[in-house]
Amino acid sequence: MSYIPVIGLEIHAELLTNSKIFCSCSAEFGGEQNTRCCPGCSSMPGTLPVLNQTAVKYAIKAGLAMNCDINKFSVFDRKNYFYPDLPKAYQISQLYFPICVNGNIPINIDGKEKNIRLNRIHIEEDAGKLMHDDFNGVSLIDFNRGGIPLIEIVTEPDINSSEEAKAFVEQVSLLLQYTGVCSCKMEQGALRCDVNISLMKSTDTEFGTRVEIKNLNSLKSIVRAIEYEIKRQARLLDNGDRVVQETRRFNDNHGDTKSMRSKEDAHDYRYFPDPDIPQVNLSDEDLEAIRAELPELPNKRLERYINEYDLSKTDAQIIVNQKTVSDFYDETLKEYNNPKSVSNFVIVELLRRVNLGEISMDNLPFSAKDFATLIEMADTDKVSKNDAKKILRLMIETGKSSLDIAKENGFLIVSDMSKVDEIITMVLSENAEAVEQYKNGETKVFGFLMGQCTKKLKGVCTPKVIKETLEAKLK
């Protein structure tokens, strides 16, 4: 039988603040074990949380980018449970009055738009990290990550396939990168996803029993976990069995999900307002100031590229899809305002090398200005199109400027017409036989003559000029 999957996501995103959410330890990724800890984030008796302003600001920025209502009064609550990575035995989170509510994010699948509604975005703290030592049968706890600010983005159950889930997570990631609040590096755990999933028949009026799959940390595992779970639940329902409400874990190696705990031993988190943290109020001015800090968001950028720069929708989308690429594109345009040509070079040449892993957009070995110089040289026939590609490769390899590379390697075309004339005349006189053959109608020797001229005119003019001059002289 066929079922409709009903899927809701909870996405945890680490915020790019300097300090942790409730203490002044560095919130940077990594670090030697337990070197980014203080009495506060290692939860010593007597310590107290002091809320980081930027964490609140970033949550609001994310909320605005995701079309949320921002709560002007929001409260932090304690979520109580014992786990080795949670040193206070409660996580400070927001239950009753989250910072953002009621958002929505449009996704696009094969040209079809769909709106995914958000229930809320709330602020909370990340937990520490456990490392398992099988040999000694112990787990080691590192609290460096403990207390890094997170937002949790919670959707309504509006997603109906793994494809939509993937598109949604990509869209969230894009918005977070544009607002600059999260690195979205899933391989570093900066973006993690819990999936709630149930199946229903098209004739059903109520959702089926749902299962939660915890802590998926790549797009691939989100897709695989959903697809596995759809099959598993469908098989159960086909056999007339019940789906059990439970939390499951996805195993990346096996590609399957395994039960962690059932509803019966589900936690009672005993949420209550944290008495150590005063409620946060936002004035209209605060909100406006934060809104004013929002950068141009991807949909606006897409419009600009299509409407103002006349890029094709596909090209515009490719550039917008990575904020670093889009920012670099815009910067390059500031130096050399030729949107189409730059877009071609970015998509065909730059992204090729990025995708080959030769360079990373986070850390380009050249500036946008130098990149602009290169494209401009190619466009104005100062270097050939083919040499432009070689120059880019050398820029990556040597870190030298495009102009220097062009000069050093003789790629630079001076377009000295008297010299062109002189050399072509010389070549023709040296190859009188071939000229004779050409004049007798053996036009295929043109290629030979062209080759001889090109050799001698390297760096003097473009092949186009050679061809034109040669044709004129042979007439």
Add this chain to the structure above:
Amino acid sequence: MDLKMISHLSNLSKLSFTDDELEKFSNDMSSLVKIVDTIKEVDIEYNPIADNKNIYFNDLREDIAKESMATENILKNAINSDNCFVVPKVVE
């Protein structure tokens, strides 16, 4: 308060009781609950907004990272190894 509730609460609290203790605590808890039950007779509603301490965005801590504490001080009261706290292997 019955034994089932006490054992549920002791699980939440991460506390163990012997059978004898369970009996005793069950009695103690019953008297405690009797005291706190008096508030059930009041007709009253909580208004979270009234607890507003009027802390505004600008009152919050500025996002400046400062030096952390030396790892040995963080760990000095704990069983530790490899600069980490140590627990029996956690099976997830």
Add this chain to the structure above:
Amino acid sequence: MNVTNLKIREIRDLLDKKSFSSVELTQAYLDRIKKIDGELQSYITITEDLALNSAKNAQNKIDNGNSSPLCGIPISIKDNICTDGIKTTCGSKSLENFVPPYNATIIDKLNSQGMVMLGKANLDEFAIGSTTQNIFAKTKNPYDFSKVPGGSSGGCAASVSASLCAGSIGSDTGGSLRQPASLCGVTGLRPTYGSVSRYGLVAFASSLDQIGTIAKDAHDCAFLLNSIVGHDDNDATSLKAKTIDFASKIGESIKGMKIAVPKEFYDENNGINPEVKDTVLNAAEKYKEMGAELIECSLPSLKYAVSTYLILSSAEAASNLSRIDGIKYGHRSTKGETFGDIVRNSRTEGFGDEVKRRILLGNFVLSSEQYNDYYERALALRQRFIADYAEIFEKCDVILTPTTLSTATGISENIMTPSNIYLDNICTVTVDIASLPAISTPCGYDSNGMPIGMSIIGKKFDEATIIQLADAFEKSFDAISPKLI
């Protein structure tokens, strides 16, 4: 001159006049502690070397003209306030060997002034309770060693009462400064919630916990408090209000002052001992003679005070004490194969019965099925208490109540029976619930010579007025010191 009998202001004066040195003074206290505290057990840890060292440094400061109000003054600190490098046990086996790597904010403040810490004062386990009896030390009442000193700041009160320090810093969650001060015949001051940083005070109930002072009189309490108040960036609940000199109104006339006397506090149906009631009402009459006006009033919600307090404080305590798991610090059980078992066994072995009861109660009132009936309702009642007090303060300047229903009980009698122990807090807890300041000062003695205390409750931030009133009474009152060596 017996220097240990002096008040803080007198010591300040004499230290500055070089009548004796801080080292001599500190040594005098240490000698007295050695003589008396073996039996009294007001200290859980005595920091003799540190004290003498601090005294030496303080004396240098004084000699160099760099003195400050508390420079060279020996005091005791309740053992739930974290001291860098010095055991902070909270009177619990669960933190028996816990040595904090950091100082509470108030310790840093006091150290920078050259305070001399004589030691850590005993308390009820995690400041939960009112008898100051725990597995490490069972503190006695200086007036009668067979009786309790009250609690949870019983070590603070007993050490001041027995002249084993010049003054003391403790904490008050439901009356923990005022009640022991009352039972030990000294003065205890709980300031407005948030006026002293809680950073480094091991939390019992975060929304109620408040650091305050115990001393020989109200003026000394104010003097001590002046040195520890103020906003702290490490405590988001600490107030940003401008600090004032708490002794500023001392000596001003109280003529025309309106003193509320809410009848429920004096109702014998609520269990007040007639001797206590009469003594406090006599004190009220004395204020009248000084020109104050007594105003009868009512606090009808008082009957819900203990329930509200128990729910709020137990819920917060259950959550606050969860971090004590034996993994990061504190007692770690040798039994158990898993993380869960070790945590469970460490907590089971580390906590005493009373703490366990409060944790169970706290988790009960917070559990998803009970939350609305208990915890949320208690939050609502807190709002009612705040409103009720605000109404009384519209017509009055201060409120006068007994501090306790009766004088100190015998240590052996103090086997926990919920009905009496918990209800005994009725006179003090509403102050904590409503975040108000209050001071308890001795106002008489019962037929056995045990001290009786009265409490003056003030408006938020109006400590100066309650200190003024307590001082006015103290000046007309012949206090009797405990008969010790």
